[in-house]
Amino acid sequence: MPPSHLPGLSKSTFLMGRQCSKLLWFRYNAKDQIPAPDEATQAVFDQGTEVGELAHQLFPGGIVVAPRIINPSEVMAETQKAIQSRRPLYEAAFAFRGGYARADILVPVAGNAWDLVEVKSTTQLKEDVHLPDIAFQAFVLTGAGIKLRKCFLAHINGEFVRQGPVNPQKFFTLEDVTQPVTALSRDIEEQISAMQRVIGAKSCPEIQIGPHCDNPYTCALHDHCWSFLPEASVFTLYRGGAKCFSLLQQGIRKLADIPADVTLTDNQAIQRAALLAGQPHIDRPALAVFLGQLEYPVSYLDFETIGTAIPLFDGVSPYQQVPFQFSLHVLRSANARPEHHSFLAEGTADPRPEFMRQLRAVLPEPGSVVAYNASFETSRLTECCELLPEFKPWLRKVTPRIVDLLLPFRGFRYYHPQQNGSASMKAVLPALTGQGYDKLAI
């Protein structure tokens, strides 16, 4: 049995076990070696909690079971009391044959039965993750004596656009997954038994790194398991995909050691050649064409955005990126000092009207507008104009002047070996300037 405070595998540890038995073993036998979630991951978890609470309103008038109790036996005892009410139950807990499940929502239906509703903050059903998750719960609940009529996934409706208070009926989409879940739940007991054997083993299972390390989630032990790879490993190969794992299986760990007879794409070949030469690859004619299109004053523009599962403002969809900050450096001539303009939204109101007003005020009328991965900035400006059509004529004049600085890097017109196969700003900046983001004043 799992050496845990829980009476069995929880649904999250069950899913861990499905992703990798080594991760599962660590979870129970060396938990202190699994790093805590970083801020970004924690923010995703927090959003999931908010979405889950909103979903309660789909089936109002229910009981949050044992909200402040941690002890599973007490939570299950509270569940048994709450069941008698025949009201919707949020977070009801059950255990059966090595599984312990807290159901997001249980809805009472005719015939003394219940519907199980699992809430996810994705905008669609992910069959390989969500269905086993619900099947695990269905197995535990049914075994614990709950008569289940149907199983549903409540996920976010990607078409939703906020107008006023969020209406849960419009925000969520309910998908009936009873049939596939019933089929999958037949194998759950065997899977739990296999996982218990892994957990009870004296030593960690020998599992090689593979595509499963990032599928369906990036594993929390990623740094631990991948640390044996050298700098400039085969995994830095640009868009290497399955080829990287194939090279590793052949015993090739370093990019520089890839034999000449291995077929590489043009960009991968440039990458390897630059590494072996120890100097950048520079396609001077192509760069001359790129730079030749720039017209002064050149405006260097960058945005920061926020995108939440539950939209914060009217006219916004789930996860839509709303700009709240820009930084603009204007270079009036080749030898001029850059002028800096910036905007950072204050307060909790929709930042877009002020963002657009300020940007229009400081962005020079003529000249090139340079952005890194410019399609992102262009898309955000276009979305802002849907809300604020008075800016459309201005944007129509700006759009043709936008130049994407990513293109020469993504096209390997310039490639520095220290980019390690990446054209992202975080890789290009230190390779070109020797300075990383950690030295920037933010």
Ligand code: SF4
């Ligand atoms: S990083 Fe990969 S091999 Fe290591 S525990 Fe995670 S999934 Fe398993």
